[in-house]
Amino acid sequence: LQCRVNSFYVPGVAPINFHRNDPVEIKAVKLTSSRTQLPYEYYSLPFCQPSKITYKAENLGEVLRGDRIVNTPFQVSMNVEKKCEVLCNFPNKPVTLTVEQSKLIAERIREDYYVHLIADNLPVATRLEFYSNREEEEKKKEKDVQFEHGYRLGFMDGNKFYLHNHLSFILYYHREDVEESQEHTYRVVRFEVIPQSIKLEDLKADEKSMCTLPEATGSAPQEIDPTKENQLLFTYSVHWEESDIKWASRWDTYLTMSDVQIHWFSIINSVVVVFFLSGILSMIIIRTLRKDIANYNKEDDIEDTMEESGWKLVHGDVFRPPQYPMILSSLLGSGIQLFCMILIVIFVAMLGMLSPSSRGALMTTACFLFMFMGVFGGFFAGRLYRTLKGHRWKKGAFCTATLYPGVVFGICFVLNCFIWGKHSSGAVPFPTMVALLCMWFGISLPLVYLGYYFGFRKQPYDNPVRTNQIPRQIPEQRWYMNKFVGILMAGILPFGAMFIELFFIFSAIWENQFYYLFGFLFLVFIILVVSCSQISIVMVYFQLCAEDYRWWWRTFLVSGGSAFYVLIYAVFYFVNKLDIVEFIPSLLYFGYTALMVLSFWLLTGTIGFYAAYMFVRKIYAAVKID
Numbered sequence: 001l002q003c004r005v006n007s008f009y010v011p012g013v014a015p016i017n018f019h020r021n022d023p024v025e026i027k028a029v030k031l032t033s034s035r036t037q038l039p040y041e042y043y044s045l046p047f048c049q050p051s052k053i054t055y056k057a058e059n060l061g062e063v064l065r066g067d068r069i070v071n072t073p074f075q076v077s078m079n080v081e082k083k084c085e086v087l088c089n090f091p092n093k094p095v096t097l098t099v100e101q102s103k104l105i106a107e108r109i110r111e112d113y114y115v116h117l118i119a120d121n122l123p124v125a126t127r128l129e130f131y132s133n134r135e136e137e138e139k140k141k142e143k144d145v146q147f148e149h150g151y152r153l154g155f156m157d158g159n160k161f162y163l164h165n166h167l168s169f170i171l172y173y174h175r176e177d178v179e180e181s182q183e184h185t186y187r188v189v190r191f192e193v194i195p196q197s198i199k200l201e202d203l204k205a206d207e208k209s210m211c212t213l214p215e216a217t218g219s220a221p222q223e224i225d226p227t228k229e230n231q232l233l234f235t236y237s238v239h240w241e242e243s244d245i246k247w248a249s250r251w252d253t254y255l256t257m258s259d260v261q262i263h264w265f266s267i268i269n270s271v272v273v274v275f276f277l278s279g280i281l282s283m284i285i286i287r288t289l290r291k292d293i294a295n296y297n298k299e300d301d302i303e304d305t306m307e308e309s310g311w312k313l314v315h316g317d318v319f320r321p322p323q324y325p326m327i328l329s330s331l332l333g334s335g336i337q338l339f340c341m342i343l344i345v346i347f348v349a350m351l352g353m354l355s356p357s358s359r360g361a362l363m364t365t366a367c368f369l370f371m372f373m374g375v376f377g378g379f380f381a382g383r384l385y386r387t388l389k390g391h392r393w394k395k396g397a398f399c400t401a402t403l404y405p406g407v408v409f410g411i412c413f414v415l416n417c418f419i420w421g422k423h424s425s426g427a428v429p430f431p432t433m434v435a436l437l438c439m440w441f442g443i444s445l446p447l448v449y450l451g452y453y454f455g456f457r458k459q460p461y462d463n464p465v466r467t468n469q470i471p472r473q474i475p476e477q478r479w480y481m482n483k484f485v486g487i488l489m490a491g492i493l494p495f496g497a498m499f500i501e502l503f504f505i506f507s508a509i510w511e512n513q514f515y516y517l518f519g520f521l522f523l524v525f526i527i528l529v530v531s532c533s534q535i536s537i538v539m540v541y542f543q544l545c546a547e548d549y550r551w552w553w554r555t556f557l558v559s560g561g562s563a564f565y566v567l568i569y570a571v572f573y574f575v576n577k578l579d580i581v582e583f584i585p586s587l588l589y590f591g592y593t594a595l596m597v598l599s600f601w602l603l604t605g606t607i608g609f610y611a612a613y614m615f616v617r618k619i620y621a622a623v624k625i626d
Helices: 062-064 099-110 260-296 302-308 324-349 361-372 374-387 393-421 430-457 483-510 518-545 554-560 563-578 583-621
Strands: 026-032 082-086 095-097 112-119 124-130 143-149 154-157 160-163 166-176 187-196 231-234 236-244
Touching: 062 361, 082 430, 082 483, 095 099, 095 483, 099 154, 099 160, 112 143, 112 187, 112 231, 260 483, 260 518, 324 361, 324 374, 324 393, 324 518, 324 583, 361 430, 374 393, 374 430, 393 430, 393 583, 483 518, 483 554, 483 563, 483 583, 518 554, 554 583, 563 583
Parallel strands: 124 187, 166 236
Antiparallel strands: 026 112, 082 236, 095 231, 124 143, 154 160, 166 187
16 A cells, blocks of 8 residues: 555544444445456445445545445444354355356456455555565564555465455554543554455354354365355454554554655655756756847847847747637646646645545545636636637637547546446446536536636737738758657656656556655646746747747647656556556556546646746847847
8 A cells, every 4th residue: 555644634524432332334345456447346246235235425536436335244343352253144054156156256356356345434454564674584573564455355376266255354443531430432543354265164153153263274265166156154253452543643554655765765856856957957048048138139230140049030920829729728728727726636635635534535626626727727718819819709718618628528438338338336327427517517618608708808918029911931940840859858857757756646546556645746746847847948949049930839739748758658557567458448548548648738738838938928028129
């Protein structure tokens, strides 16, 4: 389980105090596998069910994540031990799995599925122990502890399948200090499980649903033969331990990393390298520009200066409106929407307001923020569209509100059809899809129109030089001024600033791990903004020096060059880190990755464009034009 979290909880989220013998409800969340990327409901497999199945009302984020939280038949009471109990309420009568059920369980075991349970909103984890120093193994016997999210459904040995049919729950509680006259209260601070596979004959069950666990050395695992019916018992035991961990710090155990120092080193290294390179680029461009402007402003030798450098020669064309101004302003409007949404989400999460204990809160917040940030996206798009001599503001507003969201919705709908076909809980239900469409057309679209209206009415950006009526001829460009070469060159620096964080984000998304390093992420986001701005300014300066004034679209495309490297890294991650071999999981991976790359391209392209636009206006305002 990845990453570390500082103890901070949203005000109003209060801990639950238990007394001895109070019931502690065990709920199931879902089944997940990094090999298929398809979550399933807990009862999609023939587990023992309670007399009444009750699903928790989920928020938008939980639905989109595929969470389907449901009650289970596990009977757990605070600080009450249970040696071994049989589920399904069939004393001396084992559960019989049909051939179809046996095949399904065997298939899920082959696909390496994990089961996710929660107790008092804490996820279950499997403890993984390993020695920290092999040489001092015998002396100190100190063990580092890591946790695996959930527990494995089963395991394979050759071509045989074995199911974990016995769960040994270990729950840790913290005893709260109370007055002497009152009874002690307890709070759950950790939830562990030791999954075991125990053959039916070795689990001796009696008529009271009690069972006896065999000796560790004398038990055989419970095999599941997919070609025939299988008989087995589902059993569990409960063990309680007192812990010094306080309730506010209980998530630290789950989110602790073993390589915190490596992560710190990587982040600091990224910061130093990016700021060093940015400083060098800034010095070069500021010194060069200062010299250029000083020379241009000398009235004596204007003609000599005109021959030396080319960026002043294009002053009559540099603010000439580009082709397709409506599409450009629409994409930049969506980029502003993304920028505002990401900045607020990361900042709020950094303050601890979107902790992992609030399942789905991060995704829900991001969706609603994107809708409401439409007013800012519309405003910037409308003002830029008017600056580029656009007139059809209503069509421009509609394009801004539908172009990027329409692509996202279209790709997600196609992928959702494939997930529906697999009967996965990751499929967005039809009512939720209708609700999202209503949010899009009922909240985002009107807000974009509102922002676009005020942006279009506002005074356009003031350009410091006039545009000539006849466009200047552009000289033949060198090979290194090619767009694709520019994308490759400009993308390296921003990608280098954030590729370490990218690894942890990919692990959280595709390997079902926690990510809670939002402090680091906020720092990396600031570095990304700085590096995108710097590299965009340098690239537009070189382009203008080559007397090529068609910088509007080029700057937007080139500034988003790091998205190309994100795509390359995603392919590398797919080949080297994931064991996906089937078509639909591969389609899901590359479909969602395409959306990530598109969003990242819009974000970085927008940052670079506005940095370059401010730079161009600044330098042409600083020179004397005859």
